[in-house]
Amino acid sequence: MRAFVLTDSSLARHAGQFVWLAVDIDDAANSAFLVKFPVTGTPTLMVIDPRTETVALRYVGSASVPQLEQLFRDGADLVRGKQLSVADEALNRADRLQNANQTAEAIKACEEAISAAPKNWTRFGRAAETLIASLRHSRNYEGCASRAVELYPRVAGTASGAGVADRGLSCALRLADEQKSRADLTAALTKAVREEAENPKNGLIDGDRAALYLSLIGERRRARDEAGMRSLREELAALLEQRAAAAQTPAQRASYDFYRARVYRDLGQAEKSIPMLEQTERDFPTDYVPPLWLSRAYSAMHKYDEALAASDRALARVSGGARTMVLDLRSDLYTARGDKAMAAQTLRDAIAFSESLPPGQHDQPLIDSLKKKLEKM
Amino acid sequence: MRKLLLLLLLAAIPAFAKEVLPFIDNDYAKALAQAKKRNIPIFVDAWALW
Numbered sequence: 001m002r003a004f005v006l007t008d009s010s011l012a013r014h015a016g017q018f019v020w021l022a023v024d025i026d027d028a029a030n031s032a033f034l035v036k037f038p039v040t041g042t043p044t045l046m047v048i049d050p051r052t053e054t055v056a057l058r059y060v061g062s063a064s065v066p067q068l069e070q071l072f073r074d075g076a077d078l079v080r081g082k083q084l085s086v087a088d089e090a091l092n093r094a095d096r097l098q099n100a101n102q103t104a105e106a107i108k109a110c111e112e113a114i115s116a117a118p119k120n121w122t123r124f125g126r127a128a129e130t131l132i133a134s135l136r137h138s139r140n141y142e143g144c145a146s147r148a149v150e151l152y153p154r155v156a157g158t159a160s161g162a163g164v165a166d167r168g169l170s171c172a173l174r175l176a177d178e179q180k181s182r183a184d185l186t187a188a189l190t191k192a193v194r195e196e197a198e199n200p201k202n203g204l205i206d207g208d209r210a211a212l213y214l215s216l217i218g219e220r221r222r223a224r225d226e227a228g229m230r231s232l233r234e235e236l237a238a239l240l241e242q243r244a245a246a247a248q249t250p251a252q253r254a255s256y257d258f259y260r261a262r263v264y265r266d267l268g269q270a271e272k273s274i275p276m277l278e279q280t281e282r283d284f285p286t287d288y289v290p291p292l293w294l295s296r297a298y299s300a301m302h303k304y305d306e307a308l309a310a311s312d313r314a315l316a317r318v319s320g321g322a323r324t325m326v327l328d329l330r331s332d333l334y335t336a337r338g339d340k341a342m343a344a345q346t347l348r349d350a351i352a353f354s355e356s357l358p359p360g361q362h363d364q365p366l367i368d369s370l371k372k373k374l375e376k377m
Numbered sequence: 378m379r380k381l382l383l384l385l386l387l388a389a390i391p392a393f394a395k396e397v398l399p400f401i402d403n404d405y406a407k408a409l410a411q412a413k414k415r416n417i418p419i420f421v422d423a424w425a426l427w
Contacts, residue, residue, distance in 0.1 A: 006422070012397045018420035021408040022400040025425050033405045039423045046421040050412035072420070079418040289426055322426060 026320025125160025
């Protein structure tokens with residue numbers, strides 16, 4: 001989104017409409033902000049009323065230019081106190097409840113908004129996406145998948161439709177094999193995700209389109225269909241290569257690297273991603289992500305010395321919560337090399353670092369999962 | 378956990394894409410003061426490199 005949407009020159013006309021604030025959730029300077037305005041996923045887009053310091057609108061996920069412009073209109077209207085419909089009021093309440101981490105109440109408010117939605121309501125897509133995301137967040141996977149199937153026809157052919165189908169499918173794939181509804185829900189949502197992945201008119205940014213393919217691959221994995229997985233990966237790799245070749249800036253080209261690196265690694269062709277990642281590291285020499293992905297690519301190639309050298313460079317550049325992730329992946333690298341002692345020590349370092357993070361960036365579920373991983377070593 | 382990390386990594390995009398909107402970086406107090414002075418709302422992009 002930062003490489004394609006926020007660089008779109010058509011957005012310049014909105015520059016005077018808001019004060020624009022970018023918040024790097026890994027920067028310790030933002031700890032107090034994150035306590036006041038919790039962020040559960042990135043990107044999270046918010047409109048804040050400065051008079052009350054409250055969230056007037058909240059949206060989790062990347063947005064296309066039209067979606068973003070709709071958020072600008074909605075956010076400005078809400079702060080101005082424009083007369084609201086019942087549906088608008090309910091969706092705003094859902095935003096506030098989600099911000100307060102009251103997911104069950106937020107789900108009820110989303111359902112109220114959808115029930116009261118006027119014909120051609122411009123916020124219907126966002127209400128549907130918020131509902132499905134909240135159901136998934138609450139781990140009500142059957143409810144999430146069922147509602148996604150029901151709501152998808154009303155948002156099909158839009159970026160919101162892709163979001164509803166994709167999140168719904170991720171819920172369906174979490175259902176147990178013996179759950180009766182699983183097969184039908186999975187089939188319906190797989191079809192919907194496929195439709196959106198192949199629809200060039202739904203306004204999706206390429207990263208989100210790639211994510212749809214990854215969901216389809218996940219569905220084939222669950223079906224233990226190796227040939228189907230390979231076919232989808234090859235299709236995705238071809239799409240990404242085509243789009244990367246048309247990129248206008250290094251940042252745009254680099255935004256494809258990580259999907260390409262993932263898909264090549266999964267195809268057993270990790271070596272194909274080395275030149276592009278090296279180019280991106282040259283283009284963005286202070287960025288930890290290219291060397292981190294290089295370390296993963298070299299690891300997949302069983303070139304552990306090169307992998308550790310790349311991991312060293314990533315560690316030297318990373319800060320905040322992302323450092324925990326880099327250490328965790330470094331631990332995996334030691335495990336792959338057969339060095340259990342270093343793997344365990346690196347994981348202990350990751351836990352200690354994560355525990356030292358300030359409020360707002362302290363992630364207890366992550367710490368708990370790392371501790372469990374350490375116990376199993 | 379492992380899957381989550383992979384998904385997070387997949388969202389990686391270099392941080393310094395050139396933006397057409399005048400974003401203030403990592404300074405809520407500054408943004409709040411400006412917003413109060415100009416009487417306009419704040420639009421927040423909370424992001425992560427991964």
